[in-house]
Amino acid sequence: MKLIITLLIVLAILLFNEFHWRVKKRHSELSRKFVHIVVGSFVAFWPFYLPWSDIQLISLAFIVVVLISRKIDLFKSIHSVGRTTWGELYFGISVGLVSVMSSNKWVYMVAILQMSLADGLAAVIGSTVLIGKRYKIFGHNKSVIGSLTFYIISFLLTIVYLIFSKGQSQPATVLIVLPIVSTVLENVSVGGLDNLTVPFMYTVLLNIL
Numbered sequence: 001m002k003l004i005i006t007l008l009i010v011l012a013i014l015l016f017n018e019f020h021w022r023v024k025k026r027h028s029e030l031s032r033k034f035v036h037i038v039v040g041s042f043v044a045f046w047p048f049y050l051p052w053s054d055i056q057l058i059s060l061a062f063i064v065v066v067l068i069s070r071k072i073d074l075f076k077s078i079h080s081v082g083r084t085t086w087g088e089l090y091f092g093i094s095v096g097l098v099s100v101m102s103s104n105k106w107v108y109m110v111a112i113l114q115m116s117l118a119d120g121l122a123a124v125i126g127s128t129v130l131i132g133k134r135y136k137i138f139g140h141n142k143s144v145i146g147s148l149t150f151y152i153i154s155f156l157l158t159i160v161y162l163i164f165s166k167g168q169s170q171p172a173t174v175l176i177v178l179p180i181v182s183t184v185l186e187n188v189s190v191g192g193l194d195n196l197t198v199p200f201m202y203t204v205l206l207n208i209l
Contacts, residue, residue, distance in 0.1 A: 040116020059096030087192025
């Protein structure tokens with residue numbers, strides 16, 4: 001029952017976003033980030049009420065749905081952007097991958113929130129706050145304010161992890177290393193690849209540290 005309710009909630013968010021995009025003609029990039037932030041934040045808390053097997057099953061289902069949707073252009077609000085990106089596919093892969101890599105609910109939560117909150121809000125603020133220096137990496141536009149936003153949120157999420165996790169992490173090392181590495185990866189992973197590299201490396205480093 002919990003699995004079915006979870007799937008219905010995700011579907012409801014996607015349909016609401018699609019309806020709002022078609023009626024209000026909202027910018028596609030903002031529509032993508034709305035789903036990215038809301039669904040990603042919801043996904044981050046799945047281990048607190050769903051078994052790992054269900055999370056991995058949903059991850060596989062999500063990957064299949066994304067591939068079908070891209071083929072038939074089902075969710076135009078997500079796919080209709082003026083750049084090449086496979087971010088939504090990497091999103092689904094990350095959910096399953098991180099759930100396999102770590103059985104610690106807090107590690108999973110903070111790794112997914114790096115992808116949803118830190119990356120999502122960095123993109124929104126970076127594209128709407130038109131102040132500060134802008135630069136390009138591999139031909140993709142970046143902004144100092146966006147990267148700074150990512151770092152700050154990553155840092156705060158790491159603090160939350162250290163407060164609530166029962167692991168044996170070294171606080172000083174974790175606080176210094178993880179936000180910096182995540183911010184660098186977010187910058188150099190273009191085409192939506194940061195949805196995969198950031199959670200993956202964050203999980204790896206937490207397991208090591």
